[in-house]
Amino acid sequence: MPVVEVEGLSLRFGGLQALSDVSLKVAEWEIVGLIGPNGAGKTTAFNCITGFYRPDAGRVLYRGSEITRLATHERVGLGIGRTFQNVGMVKTATALENLKAAQHVHAGYSAMAGILGAPDSLAAERTLTDRAEDILELLDLTDVRHAVVASLPYGRLKLLELGCALATDPDLLLLDEPSSGMGPEDAAELGDRLLALRREFGLTLLLIEHHVPLVAKVCDYVYVLNFGRLLAEGDPEAIQRQPEVVAAYLGGEVPRDLARSTDPGGAS
Amino acid sequence: MARGLIWALLVAALVSVGGLGPNVARYGITAAIYVLVGLSLNIVLGYTGQLSLGHQGLVGVGALFAAYLSKAHGLPFGVAMVVGGAAGAVLALLIGFVGLRIRGLYLALVTLVIGITLQGSLFEVPALTGGGAGESANRPAVLLSNGHFYFVCLAVCLVALYLDVRLTSSKVGRALAAIKADERVAAAYGVNVVGYKLLAFVLSGALAGVAGALFAFASQQFNGNDFSFGLALTFVLMTVVGGAGSRAGVVVGSVLFALLHSLLAQLGAFKDFARLFPRSVTPNVLQFGPDLIGAFLLLLTLALNPGGLAQQLTPLTRWMSGGSVRSASRRGIGTHEMEVLSAGG
DSSP states (O other), X not given: OOSEEEEEEEEEETTEEEEEEEEEEEOTTXXXXXXXXXXXXXXXXXXXXXXXXXXXXXXEEETTEEOTTOOHHHHHHHTEEEXXXXXXXXXXXXXXXXXXXXXXXXXXXXXXXXXXXXXXHHHXXXXXXXXXXXXXXXXXXXXXXXXXXXXXXXXXXXXXXXXXXXXXXXXXXXEESTTTTOOHHHHHHHHHHHHHHHHHHOOEEEEEOOOHHHHHHHOSEEEEEETTEEEEEEOHHHHHHOHHHHHHHHOSSOOHHHHHHOOTTTTO | OHHHHHHHXXXXXXXXXXXSOHHHHHHHHHHHHHHHHHHHHIIIIIITOOOOSOHHHHHHHHHHHHHHHHHHSOOOHHHHHHHHHXXXXXXXXXHXXXXXXXXXXXXXXHHHHHHHHHHHTGGGOHHHHOGGGOEEOOOOGGGOSHHXXXXXXXXXXXXXXXXXXXXXXXXXXXXXXXXXXXXXXXXXXXXXXXXXXHHHHHHHHHHHHHHHXXXXXXXXXEOGGXXXXXXXXXXXXXHHHHOTTOHHHHHHHHHHHHHHHHHGGXXXXXXXXXXXXXXXTHHHXXXXXXXXXXXXHHHHHHHHOTTOHHHHHHHHHHHHTTSOSSSOOOOOTTHHHHHXXXXXX
């Protein structure tokens, strides 16, 4: 049974058909890439899977049960974590506070117990702090523990945001352009990190990514979106050879010579 | 050592207010009630980032129900306080349901209308409020002296401060901070945004309602005219000038505005200042002086000091709570309030 399965997703914003009849699935332990030019509907698809948008048509299934109408926080409770394209964290709070905030679902005490300062809530707080520290250590971020998020450089922000997504304790993690703002070396390191995370936490990953070498390195399967439609799917090697994919990225018709001459290495 | 001494002096000062005669205690009572309202508004405005211009309505409802039930049904003082808190919480829940759908200036507008409407309707019902003379709210014999009543107010403040500390250092405080920063982020962190916004309103309403009950018993009567829109503005001013989001700042701001309103008119220097104006204007200057000063402080805060008094107090409060004076400021408080107030969030 796939971890997440999207069937016939359609969503319209006014005059813009953001998604039309998009179907995809991600199996347990898979790392699946979602690629396509800007405005192709990738983030919109993420927003439907995580509950920020309700699709006009279509269903979202998580481990076989329908979650199309569940609220975002309920999906987080089921084990769906995500990051944002432009980094989503509480910018005025510290790294540690964000990592604790992201464990909200697993805090282990009620809101009332927290406000009254019940003993079990105080004990649970220490557990949350320990877990936040573990994540900081895992991502080599211990030095920014007490730094205000707004003061961090972009690369570390993206990494910390990944940490916050991990802190929600997901089974399925959706990463929206995790390598944006990173150079080739950092992106390669990120690839190793994602593979390691899958190994250690048994994560299933769906990622929106533009950095082709990273996609080629980590993804088991790739879906290509263009103008809200599924353009192609397949393993990364095969996808890079498809002329319509190349054309979608470069725009216009498929140039005949390019279609013929495109090889896996040349597409990057 | 020095830290302990300062704390001891602070405690001594707070206690001695209750023993320096009924007039001083009376100022202490007002200050304590304002602090409660400040903490209440801070939960909604400072922690959750929602502007309420109708907090006088919440305070008024608490005062109304506490006064009415203690007079008409002989409810004991303690129970009347709880009822006041419950009344504030219920009204806040209703406002909260509205607040879920709108934000920024529109929410401010709705809360403003609710507050003003309450003053003109519920607070004027003769059966509840005893007509124009106001419903009396008699204190029990043991609390008749202002000094004794002050200690009750102080105790309620301390309980509220404790709950506020627990709130900010638990998952509730982090959830509200996430909602204030970005509701999408809060949801991605697993926070039930709707539920926690409602919780913030209800907690704020309960605190405001208790403050209202104390207000009624302090003046020993409920009078609907006490809860005008001007009072709501004062509440917002004291919270923002004090530093929305900062507990210490809001406490200092609330005390400042409470005393500004009750003390300024009696200050000799201020009376002399008012006499500088033409004779026909003098009474107006005396009456609106505190409001003008409040507005001026707000302008200063928004333009030069967005974190409020808390921004200046940070080294002191940090040191008082056991930290080092030199460690850098951790939170960028206040900027969000500025956005809400200036651009409509």
